[in-house]
Amino acid sequence: MGLYGPAGWGRLRRVSAVVWTAVGSLAAWLWLLLCQGFFWRTDVRLPPRREPDDWPSVCVVVPARDEAAVLPDSLPSLLAQDYPGRAEIFLVDDGSTDGTGELARELSRRHGGLPLTVNSPGEPPAGWTGKLWAVRHGIGLARARTPAYLLLTDADIAHAPDSLRELVAAARTGGFDLVSLMARLRVDSRWERLVVPAFVYFFAQLYPFRRIGVRGSRTAAAAGGCVLLRADAAERARIPEAIRHAVIDDVALARAVKNSGGHIWLGLAERVDSVRPYPRLHDLWRMVSRSAYAQLRHSPPLLLGTVLGLTLVYLVPPVTLVAGLAGGSAGAAIAGGLAWLVMTATYLPMLRYYRLPLWLAPLLPATAFLYLLMTVDSAVQHYRGRGAAWKGRTYARPDTAALDES
Known part of the structure; x- marks a missing residue:
């Protein structure tokens, strides 16, 4: 045929x-x-620091649930922040059963540095995720100090000593209401090396960093491990009440801020690192x-x-x-x-x-x-x-x- x-x-x-x-x-x-x-480009980073005319007050909010294993590697880096303005830390113990709250107090006594307040809001009511209920409680405590900025950072994130200084300078001189850094995740184990860089690569493919910082662009995202947020922008966007049941809270937060008229920015971190290990594929x-x-x-x-x-x-x-x-x-x-x-x-x-x-x-x-x-x-x-x-x-x-x- x-x-x-x-x-x-x-x-x-x-x-x-x-x-x-x-x-x-x-x-x-x-x-x-x-x-x-x-x-696919990885050059969206914080610009070289330009010192602002003044250093506004900042409150750092750290939601933490059963984080005793990583806290000794992360909390001291926040306590040691070299920041010229007024800053203090609120760690919100979200119902931990491993002594997270007491360990945080002990680390503060041992290392000194920025003032630390440890508090607990109790179990979240219906309609709230645990993390955002803890964030709400922390922001409520912080507002009593009337800060200009809030730094929302996870309990497994370690910061370089000038991290807060760099974030505030970028927000202040760049006119941003939200500045977020995608912390560098651990890549020590075989599975981490195979899976983790792809996680960030896929995230950037969905939410191209260059578009996020463009006014008028619909693309909005943040990395929940490190978010510096203007306090008045948080109030305008009703953070965190407006996103109280969001599991993917960082994207929801960025979208709420952008939709309320805020100018946001997201980039890759140089010296903000996650200390949480993921040694097995199961993790x-x-x-x-x-x-x-x-x-x-x-x-x-x-x-x-x-x-x-x-x-x-x-x-x-x-x-x-x-x-x-x-x-x-x-x-x-x-x-x-x-x-x-x-x-x-x-x-x-x-x-x-x-x-x-x-x-x-x-x-x-x-x-x-x-x-x-x-x-x-x-x-x-x-x-x-x-x-x-x-x-x-x-x-x-x-x-x-x-x-x-x-």
Whole structure:
């Protein structure tokens, strides 16, 4: 029957489908490379410090639940802040059972430095996540001091001695109502090196940092581990009441501030680091899956679209390259190989930022496949009634400000 018989046309259609799928993936990568806010660049950092005319007062709010394991590596860095203005710390013990509050007081007595107040709000009422209930309590305590700025930082974040000074200078001289730094996460274990840089890379792909700081742009996000917020902007945006049931609270907070007219900025940190270890894949899996389906607004169509999108963008390139080479389809091999090459090239800056070997870049499809499985698992846990579970609490159906993209 030859090429034009039924068998020949069947082979041609199959080859064409593989080629067109590879071409579609390559087109997606070219669009991401050029049209998604140059998300792959890692040079969005705090500008060189310009000293403001005055140093406003700042209150640091630290929500903490069962953080005794990491507090000795993080709290002393806040106590030791070299800040020219008035500053004090409010650590809110959110129902810890491991002695977090008493350990914080002991660290303050031992290290001195900025004044520390430790308090507890009790269990959150219905409609509040535990962290935001603790943040509300901390902001309430801070407002009695009438600060100009609030620094919201997690209990696992260690700050360089001039961190507060740099944040306030950037906000003051840049005219920002919110300045947030994406803390550098740990990459000590094998699984951390494979998964963590990709977490930040995917976040930047969804919320390109360059667009966040542009007035009029709809893109809004923050990194919850380090957020400096003008106190009057917080009141104007009704923070945290307006986002009280958000599991992905950092994105919700940034959106609320931007929607109320605030000017916001997010960039990568130089010397603000997370000290929380994720030594096993299980630890990282739980970190991602606890909120992935909330990010998709608990929507089955969005979940399906995400799975298909991850497949087309990250899994199709290596599969079509191998299929093209094995089946003798130069078109599929070339398009798939070029898509994989573009993907790999865009991941290199993030690996450099994390000071990791560049040979990890071609493994990004495998990491993306893990994230796909984590996202599906997040949906499965939701429909089993476990929702967004974290530290003994389950938020079955949180309201999020998730993926309202640019």
